[in-house]
Amino acid sequence: MLEPFEQKALDYYGEVIINKHLIHEAGFGARSIPTYVGEWILSHFADDGGLTEESRERVAAFLGKFLPTKGQKDEIKNQLLKLETVQILDDYGVSVNLKTGQRYLRIPLLDISDAFIGEQIVDENALLVTSGVWGIGSLFYVPPDDPKERGRVWMREFKPFQISRVDLDYYRECRQNFTFDEWLNLIISSMGFNPNCQTVTQKMILVTRIIPLAEPRVNLVELAPKGTGKSFVYDNLSRYGRVVAGGKVTPAVLFHNLVTHTPGLIARYDVIVLDEVQSIRGDSAGELIAGLKVYLESGRFSRGNTMGTSEAGFIMLGNITLDENHRPIQEDEGIFLEIPNFLQETAFIDRIHGLIAGWKMGRVTKDTPSRSMGFKGDFFSEILHALRSDAHYGEYVSQQMRLVNCDDLRDRKAITRLATGFLKLLFPDMKPTEEQFKEYCVKPAVQLRQRVRDELHKLDPEYAKVSIGFE
Numbered sequence: 001m002l003e004p005f006e007q008k009a010l011d012y013y014g015e016v017i018i019n020k021h022l023i024h025e026a027g028f029g030a031r032s033i034p035t036y037v038g039e040w041i042l043s044h045f046a047d048d049g050g051l052t053e054e055s056r057e058r059v060a061a062f063l064g065k066f067l068p069t070k071g072q073k074d075e076i077k078n079q080l081l082k083l084e085t086v087q088i089l090d091d092y093g094v095s096v097n098l099k100t101g102q103r104y105l106r107i108p109l110l111d112i113s114d115a116f117i118g119e120q121i122v123d124e125n126a127l128l129v130t131s132g133v134w135g136i137g138s139l140f141y142v143p144p145d146d147p148k149e150r151g152r153v154w155m156r157e158f159k160p161f162q163i164s165r166v167d168l169d170y171y172r173e174c175r176q177n178f179t180f181d182e183w184l185n186l187i188i189s190s191m192g193f194n195p196n197c198q199t200v201t202q203k204m205i206l207v208t209r210i211i212p213l214a215e216p217r218v219n220l221v222e223l224a225p226k227g228t229g230k231s232f233v234y235d236n237l238s239r240y241g242r243v244v245a246g247g248k249v250t251p252a253v254l255f256h257n258l259v260t261h262t263p264g265l266i267a268r269y270d271v272i273v274l275d276e277v278q279s280i281r282g283d284s285a286g287e288l289i290a291g292l293k294v295y296l297e298s299g300r301f302s303r304g305n306t307m308g309t310s311e312a313g314f315i316m317l318g319n320i321t322l323d324e325n326h327r328p329i330q331e332d333e334g335i336f337l338e339i340p341n342f343l344q345e346t347a348f349i350d351r352i353h354g355l356i357a358g359w360k361m362g363r364v365t366k367d368t369p370s371r372s373m374g375f376k377g378d379f380f381s382e383i384l385h386a387l388r389s390d391a392h393y394g395e396y397v398s399q400q401m402r403l404v405n406c407d408d409l410r411d412r413k414a415i416t417r418l419a420t421g422f423l424k425l426l427f428p429d430m431k432p433t434e435e436q437f438k439e440y441c442v443k444p445a446v447q448l449r450q451r452v453r454d455e456l457h458k459l460d461p462e463y464a465k466v467s468i469g470f471e
Contacts, residue, residue, distance in 0.1 A: 005182035006373035012174040016379040018043055020189055020370035025051050026059055033067070035192055035236035036377025037134045040161045043376060066136055073110055080141035080153060088139060092158070093132035094122055095262050105155055107139070115153040125160055130268045131239050135160040166382045175429040180436060187425060189374035191233050197367050201360060204444055208356050209233050211421030212271045212313025213241060213384040218417050219296050219314045219351060223328070223335055224358025229368065230317040231275045238381035240270035246279040251287045256303040266301060266310045270385060277318040277339055289348060296351035311388065316343070322359055334458035346460045353414035354448025355455065387424045394420045396430055401442050404469035411449055411468060418445035442470050
């Protein structure tokens with residue numbers, strides 16, 4: 001039997017709703033595809049009642065035909081060498097080289113980054129040159145005319161796996177038919193989590209994770225033990241987010257590559273996530289942290305003669321140790337002491353808008369994934385992306401929010417952006433009651449920034465201890 005929020009979701013949103021549990025029943029196994037791609041496949045092949053033997057066979061046949069394993073890479077290349085057309089489901093992307101005047105197609109499955117693609121396909125799928133797009137590409141091989149030259153792989157056709165458009169007004173209008181708890185459960189389920197396994201506090205933490213997908217230039221840090229699902233939502237919910245896991249992060253990767261003349265991740269995605277931040281190594285010259293401080297403050301970046309702006313949010317995820325009371329073991333000294341030294345600079349931390357208390361989340365278990373109805377991943381991703389450009393929410397927050405003991409401009413900016421993000425996600429119709437606005441938009445925004453201020457005071461007494469409030 002469906003819960004009230006599930007029935008309402010089906011009644012008002014219909015075809016963009018899916019049983020989120022199907023993705024775990026479908027047997028995708030080790031297939032390296034994000035959840036939103038898997039849901040796209042299921043929405044086309046699953047039956048209304050769920051997965052039957054026939055629909056499972058259709059899914060398996062589709063995967064077998066279009067999604068080969070990495071071990072079949074040379075087999076596919078051999079087919080191309082025999083001048084056969086090959087159709088592959090992959091995360092395609094395009095880079096533009098102004099020096100050569102060429103567009104180069106990336107085919108991750110084949111480890112190819114210099115295939116060719118027609119101008120028309122790129123024009124029809126603009127996201128290929130920004131965040132990349134999952135879809136089925138028809139590939140063929142053109143042998144070299146001269147033995148000294150190289151053959152090239154070309155894309156002949158492309159079918160993207162994405163919703164073509166969303167009706168944001170209808171999405172907002174239908175929110176009015178849900179109670180707050182029903183809507184919160186729908187959002188949590190849409191993120192892939194079981195709302196029945198989370199407290200309200202934990203649900204709000206989960207919602208906080210996706211604020212940067214809906215509100216431009218929000219910078220967050222989440223510190224928590226291993227196994228709490230910090231990066232899951234960024235890997236699986238939206239193609240507009242990019243996760244960089246550990247290792248050395250360079251200015252070329254983040255901002256602009258001076259050798260290839262290609263834009264960095266910040267110019268191509270809505271959100272950049274630094275996962276496993278405790279293992280990230282900065283550059284010896286300090287260019288990365290200097291560039292990040294400028295970017296986090298102003299949204300501007302520069303490398304060489306290249307200057308640019310971006311609306312991308314910035315998130316750092318790190319593992320920390322807890323004591324027997326499930327509190328950060330270095331809470332008294334400062335929990336940022338467990339992240340790399342080059343990220344501990346207070347001037348850098350001050351530019352972070354909020355610290356998510358990830359230590360309040362439980363470990364991911366077999367019951368953690370959603371078993372309920374929720375928005376399809378590609379639809380929800382596009383809704384969040386569309387909400388980024390709506391300025392009405394920020395105006396609402398500026399008019400309604402009254403902060404107390406908050407004279408610092410960075411504190412005020414941070415809380416305003418965070419409260420705006422909560423409003424977009426929880427009350428997209430902009431019709432919260434006064435009490436709901438304070439409890440679920442302003443209060444959590446203040447708490448997120450207050451944690452940053454508290455940690456700054458622990459690391460550097462020059463940061464006065466403040467207690468931000470609201471009327």
